[in-house]
Amino acid sequence: MDILAIESSCDETAAAVVRDGRRILSSVVHTQVEEHGRYGGVVPEIASRRHIEQIAAVVERALCEAGHTVYSVDAVAVTAAPGLIGALLVGVNFAKGLALAAKKPLVPVHHLRGHLAANYLCFPELVPPFLGLIVSGGHSHIVEVLDYTEYRVIGRTRDDAAGEAFDKAARAMGLPYPGGVSIDRLTPEGNPQAFSLPAPHVSGSEDDFSFSGLKTAVVNLVHNARQKGEKLPAADLAASFAFRVADILSEHTLRAAKRLNYRTIVLAGGVSANSTLRRRMQEVCGEEGISLFLPPLSLCGDNAAMIGAQGYYQLQKGYTADMDLNASACMEIDREF
16 A cells, blocks of 8 residues: 655655555655754744745655656545644645545644654564654653554653754754754764753653753853853763753653563654764663664654655554644644544
8 A cells, every 4th residue: 555645744845655654665855954044943934835835846756756646546644733833734735635636535644653653664573562752853752652553641841842952052052953963963072971961850750851951051051151251162062961861861761661561662753863862772772671763864854754654554543534634733642633
């Protein structure tokens, strides 16, 4: 079964064709990173306009590279939540038009489910149940994946997501957007023990995350140094910050895995490309004999192949939508459309 998938939840316009939820026939991503970099972050109105300009060409190219037309695929899957509402609406309405015109099933997909499903595309042996750690610019979740379409949230951020904290810390340090990438480039040159940074905890909820205080600690260090006319060693601060974030994420995830008796952990989301986090997760899982699945860097960021992978399993369960499907900026991973 070949599924055409569309992703437009933030600043990437993407389309892909995926076979049986496990094989990528084509994957096309048009990114807006350079344009948004001028403003230090994603501007929602600009993102929506660029999606409108690019989506037809991106979908056409994905179909062409897969040797398909919209009439020859078996279904159309689309990210319908969560994300920037204007950006989501572009993809949802385009997918609705294609599905209606070609008389194909329309499959709504949750963006975070898609990130987890990216691992299905490169690890044929990976099947639920497992414990997932989803880390991105807007989300930090520990999730039980009970089945391909059944989830239970174990922990989540109470304030800033890890990716958001990376971007804000990088901005304070004067590094270019995207901040996570800029910090990751500096970390090999720095000492991760150079700065003693806090490891915030959420009282009464050991599985939840809090990154606001950690981000603020970095911002205060930078501002205090500037007020004194001093210059902090950027590589050391970057390495220390990245290590603390990775340590918090890995500690919480490993603790949940032990308590819930999971021997398989899956990492997903844009921040799963961070080299410090990948290395730290490999270390802690290796020490405990836990199987760890890391998506390739090409599937860490937003892409449509992951939406096609999850869309296949949603379709198998009969989760389709009518033409009244609407986008949602906020939606829990364990909810259905």
